[in-house]
Amino acid sequence: MESYVLDCLLCLLPCSLFFLLCLGLRWPGFCSWVNVAAGAAGWKLWVTTCLILDLPLLHGDEELKPPETSSGQTSDGPRLICKPSALARYLLQHCGSLTKAKLADWPWGDPHLQTVSSQVCGEHADSIQFTREHLLMKDGGVVALDWANRRWEVKKEQQSGTKALGCFTSTPPVLLLVPQTWGGTTPHLQRLSQQAARQGFSVVVFHHRGTAGSPLTTARICEFGDSADLEQAVLYVRSRHPSSVLVAVSEGSGSAVLLSYLGERGSSTCLTAAAAISPVLLGQRWFESAMPPLYRWGVLFHRKMQLSRYVSSLRGILDVDRALRSSSLRDFEETLFCSPTEKVSPSTERNPASPSLRGLTSAAAWALGERAYPAANWESYWGRNEPLRDADEVAVPVLCICSSDDPLLPPASTLPVSLFQSNPYFLLALTDRGGHCGFALDAGQQTDEGRTSGEDEDEGIWSHIAVLEFLRVASDFLKEAERDWKSWRGQQEVNGVRGQKSKMNAAAMSRRRRGATMKRSRPQPAGQSGVDDVDGDPFTWKRSYTR
Template identity: 60%
Template sequence: MNIFTGSDQTSVEPRLICKPTALAKYLLQQCSSLARPRLASWPRGDPHLQTLSSLLCGQLRHTLEFTRDHLLLRDGGIVALDWAVGTRQGGTSKWKRWEGRKEQQSEGKLGCFSSTPPILLLIPQSWGGTTPHLQMLCHQATRQGFYVVMFRPRGTAGCPLTKARLTEFGDPADLEQAVQYIHSRHPSSMLLAVSEGSGSGILLSYLGECGSSTYLTAAAAISPVLLGQLWFETAMPPIYRSGALFQRKLLLDRYSSSFKAVIDVDRALSCSTLKDFEETLFCSSAQIQQRTSMPRVSSLNSALRPGSHAQQGVAASAAWTLGERAYAAKNWDSYWDRNEPLRDADEVAVPVLCICSRDDPILPPASTLPLPLFQNNPYFLLLMTDKGGHCGFTLEGHDKVKEGSSGNEEVEESNWSHAVVLEYFRAVADFLGREARDVAHCGGAQGEFSQSEHKNRSSNRAPPRRRRTNTMKRPRPQAPGQSSGNAEEGNFMWRRSYTR
């Protein structure tokens, strides 16, 4: 397998499209799964069959045990963090706690993870449900010694909704507070994150807004939504559009009485496309008609005017924590000015692996992928396959679940993207450890990524700022004195200067 810097490759093997840095070359050397596609062929490899199976069908749905932490946010909302702690044995009601991490670490399976188990943060689809695909990744990660925690956005998966406010597609504020909380609980553990499908919206937004201040060491996105506005505006096959809308409407209908003073719930529930539904929820241009038709029966209703904090169910005292998102977006375009996942891509300071398939039936065509981002930004890597569906990537001749000798259910390595992601995290951790040792040995030698360090030092101790509009359309500028030849050589020192 080679590193491709163009888009005209037609090889049937997975293609790694990225800037040829030292990390990219190291991944090719250390990640054997990159050169081992063995993806299932038809009929099992049919993109629709893989997609539906990964999102709806699976034998792992009720075999995992979680313990939940509720996190109170600054604006009074609540998100949940589900920690994987055990698995049900052989279809019985008994649960087995995972206590084998130390034994797994002693066997050297985790490499540089052996001292302290890393934490893997899983970010589900934007509607918050746990798919069999994500359940399988949870199983695989825990078997390999990761501590796994699943992020639950406000109001989803049984998480109580204490504010009449839902999370916008690319709003990373809740995720940022969750990451800070996890780090405070486990300060010595490496923190990694992987998103599934539309969950990439908040993960990529978070990485861009936090920049080098993030506590994450690396991230991955399986079948990510890289261009949010395009995804909402592209026609989706009816079966997937109906499923996604049903999940979103189910959440809204559950709290309809709380939202009726804020949005036109009936209009939202009658929407037939994801675009209309999202616009009705978050854009004031779609709410003007509803506001003007509301009877002015109280001072509270009259306070629901464009731009008021009450319009979003947020007290004025908490509005500063939300910034511009304390107000509904003026229109559809302004909504994406602040929510496009890659709007701050040039601020990302940790490696991000995106795994995509050309036959994905849910995402826009592969020809719309922002390839210049991966060709020019050393932090972004795109792993492209010809088949795999949406969050599918099933391996040939493997079953999802097998019976162990003790009668316990065990997960076989049946998903190629899971194997790649976990191997990628181990390789990145090992690579960064080597780089840190080299820097210490050289007494802090200058490196290729000193541009990021220099930039962040100049803004040290500065308060978090809301970014500008979409910046991923332009190439990342080179640091002063850095030639394109050096960039091609990949003489990088992957260091970060933490600004908070």
């Protein structure tokens, strides 16, 4: 009998515990206690996992914040760092996402979770489809362009504010996406492509040669800051869409190519505006800084996998075996671009046009210039590949979005803040949280005048909202500035015509007066001339907002 009662109690025990738990969950105090306990247990488990994987526990609040921010945002949102200018004021007035955003807290706001989610294993539900096109370069190389071929049905209320770019017209704006240097379309770029397509952009992804399944037709791998391929791709896209506005967005290390292109082309670029998400602004510092082992081995794995596909073709030109044995990003990069396998002969030193070190034809070596030959050393390599080497020549607005807790980049205290405070074309949006290309919004965050991020899963990424709105607002500003410039020129031409007419009338009246009275006219004092002075050298609309 006793054993029977004991068995019954044991059978009823789970049901009793479940009943008591249901009663406890009806009590708000007990629910809050359970949430706190679960959060504390999860945090301790995560701390243990990070210690095992040798991942740093980054806290954005502990980072050194750059001084002299130019806006009054709260500490919880992004801080816009830039030089005071008409463009900056216009952005603060019309680009609300740069000033109002609440990023997700832990656990979804953890930098490591956001980084892995954006780069490796993010959601691919309802992913956008691409059509690949191969573009032949001048030196015989091939790059891949993936055009998004999905057209999204958009509500009329979502079309407001996009007319300046030409969205939802026969000539939609073209958004050129530049992925990481190791190639591939990450989940981060997939979601950005989806949201851009919904807003009326024509999306194309530029893939570096030899990456993302594109063939390597020449024995040449592009250096970190080599923008020659991107320049030719931009010209090709412009030829296909001559009437469309062309803008660009890069992610991570791919920003080195985009920033190099903007600096090298200067005011002759075809781009109207550009943005860089989690950019590598200081390339040499990034390669020399200590990266968490998990991320370092992940990046090296991708680079070595690409190189291993072409071992037989590159072994006679590059020290491929040594590169595959390298244990750091610097060793890998330095081996490929600073360490030729064969010794330089005296004839090569006397004749620098000899392309023997790179296995290129004379025409290809002439087109590549100094990049046809290996760099003499590590320092000279960065003299021609640093992303911001020609930053003073950039002539279009560029927004850089960075996070203080980015585990792949150096600390925020090393950012070139002086560049953003002195150059009116560069703007920096710095956040405390976001990881690397993460920037997930807090649940229920209000965006776009009351619309919540829950209405669209892709609108939960703040960086996507910010860059697309920045491109639209910057284009609006440039068009208004161009209209003001044309109006000013027209007024000057009218004033010039009026001045010429008044001068001719004054001369005619003077001749009539001399003929009628036969008296010599007295010289007119300076300052009483009948011709209004016109301003000398006018300023152009591109510089009007930088003063």
